[in-house]
Amino acid sequence: MIIAINASAKECKNAKIPEKLVDEFSLIESYFNWGKGSSNLVNLGIGDDCAVINIDANYQLVTSVDTLIEGVHFPSNTSASDIAYKSLAVNLSDLAAMGAHAKYFTLALTLPDINKQWLGQFSVSLKSLADEFDIALVGGDTTKGTLSITINVTGVVENNKALLRSSAQVGDLIFVSNTIGNAAYAWKQLQNNQVPPKHIIDQFNRPKPQLLLGQQLSTIANACIDISDGLEQDLTHILKRSKVGASINLDDIPLTNEVKTYIKKTNDWCLALAGGDDYELCFTVPVKNMDLLKALQNKHNITLTQIGIINKSMTLTKIGSFDKQCCSYQHF
Amino acid sequence: MIIAINASAKECKNAKIPEKLVDEFSLIESYFNWGKGSSNLVNLGIGDDCAVINIDANYQLVTSVDTLIEGVHFPSNTSASDIAYKSLAVNLSDLAAMGAHAKYFTLALTLPDINKQWLGQFSVSLKSLADEFDIALVGGDTTKGTLSITINVTGVVENNKALLRSSAQVGDLIFVSNTIGNAAYAWKQLQNNQVPPKHIIDQFNRPKPQLLLGQQLSTIANACIDISDGLEQDLTHILKRSKVGASINLDDIPLTNEVKTYIKKTNDWCLALAGGDDYELCFTVPVKNMDLLKALQNKHNITLTQIGIINKSMTLTKIGSFDKQCCSYQHF
Secondary structure (H helix, E strand, O other): OOOOOOOOOOOOOOOEOOOOOOOHHHHHHHHHOOOOOOOOOEEEOEOEOOEEEEOOOOEEEEEEEEEEEEOOOEOOOOOHHHHHHHHHHHHHHHHHHOOOEEEEEEEEEEEOOOOHHHHHHHHHHHHHHHHHOOOEEEEEEEEEOOOEEEEEEEEEEEOOOOOOHHHOOOOOEEEEEOOOOHHHHHHHHHHOOOOOOHHHHHHHHOOOOOHHHHHHHOOOOOEEEEOOOOHHHHHHHHHHHHOOEEEEEHHHOOOOHHHHHHHHHHOOOHHHHHOOOOOOEEEEEOHHHHHHHHHHHHHHOOOEEEEEEEEOOOEEEEEOOOOOOOOOOOOO | OOOOOOOOOOOOOOOEOOOOOOOHHHHHHHHHOOOOOOOOOEEEOEOEOOEEEEOOOOEEEEEEEEEEEEOOOEOOOOOHHHHHHHHHHHHHHHHHHOOOEEEEEEEEEEEOOOOHHHHHHHHHHHHHHHHHOOOEEEEEEEEEOOOEEEEEEEEEEEOOOOOOHHHOOOOOEEEEEOOOOHHHHHHHHHHOOOOOOHHHHHHHHOOOOOHHHHHHHOOOOOEEEEOOOOHHHHHHHHHHHHOOEEEEEHHHOOOOHHHHHHHHHHOOOHHHHOOOOOOOEEEEEOHHHHHHHHHHHHHHOOOEEEEEEEEOOOEEEEEOOOOOOOOOOOOO
8 A cells, every 4th residue: 555656656658567676565575475384274475465374174263463663662772683583472472372373474564764684684583483483474564664563473273272361260270481570670671771691681582482381281271371461460361351369479480590689689579570571371270280280391391380379359469578569561 | 561660560469450451451452342243253352362263164264464654654634533444444455355255353553642532433433344344353452652553354265266466367358446546636635735525535534445346356357456556566466476468548547537637637647557545456357257247347336447458468568648657656
């Protein structure tokens, strides 16, 4: 779609069909037409009005959309490579939280100008992560404006096997994967012109989508969410949807040494409760499935930490020795 | 997903789960959770990490994404209602060009601030168009920034019945629906602080997606595209994809009286050739299907005008009495 018709009108009477236009069409063609990938779901990818996707009646599709904006979701000096990684990773994380297998995605890219080096790095990094999780890019749109990336991911789950927020049961144990608070700690350090340790900044720029974990949890857990907005807010989504309450023990929240030290010094529990952006999974497991969960943990060598229990209180109670608590950050 | 962890931290020790937060979550809940619509495809809509979509093996999915940005794709003083309409309509137009039936969409909305009146008008207008074409909103994301709307639409076509750009055959007759150039003419008038006639500005703000026409064409036409970037560029996409050429007669291009008068006065054929944004369909039909096309035209009382013919030249030749031609506007 276009508007400003006189912006770059050119003489081209009976012209040969142009081989290469530096326009939206060729941008997508040049940088993002990677082919169909290995999935036989993609019948027709980039290049027509729409992509065409084959479907299979034994599965349901799961789909989600997320936008990342420069200066809001990543600092202005973030590399094209990290921006690409994170843009796809945060969307894959939503699929992980559903227990889904990633299948295809579309990319809407708003750019202030054409920087071929930037685009090249963005494209290579995006493709690398897409290949890692075997997800095909099937469509795109580029527009001019403030740097912003919107990705819409689609995956599949076996019929009625999607891992929902609404299925937590009273008595379920609440777990989180790995450690949380690292991304928020990295952001805080960056804001103070400090350089976070590599494993901390990596968690901020390149959060690992927990797709394999989500898939394995789909027969073990009752409810699941990815921690994007902060543990407190995201767990609250589970509680509200499931019409239950919970108590969690702050001392049990898994933290890296850096975050532990920071909180000990500042008592700023916001970092762990409201930081978000780590894209770990928070999920609830019935006691009867604990053996299965332990087996999963051992098989995949992943740290899963129990932080609380679901109850019928309809409130979220936080137990632990601290003076100050916080709700999660709100977008507006 | 969040970053700025300290932005609005609140005391909420053992707080009751908040009933209403003015955050991303409740924005989508408040303004855009319209339920599943009538389609039984949507198993789970807004409210979890992803939407869950039922699928049927007799169909393929078609999917496309488009972004509209304030000041680029619509003037800053455009009403929320018109912005919402256009944002969905331009995406539906891509489904129309595939001969698809619209099924579901996601919405990524970037807003400079929360204006409840604006959001209310946007939501009502979006829902009205969604209802008209029976398409369900299944997911959304809101972020803070320059006003921008990204919609990802998904529809279905019967297996292998998608209307592609790549299937034009030598000898096919080339048609466009209704009239073109109106949106570009409206934009030109607005830029010159003139007030376009209502039927002209309507074409600009509220282009009608030609879904019914596209569906009917799927068994009649060989190739199809929607005219978003301008007739010349969009027809060229068909030619390149189909590895054919074409000649079109400028005098046959269907124009409203206003656009005809303007071009007669200025000889500015750019408006009709490169204006775009009308979202009419351009399609090619084999001669043997002309009776079917005429029947369709009569049944649905739609104007379909032959403007040229597909040949094997690999070039686009424009016939007609004019001095100046132009390529289409390029985004960058």
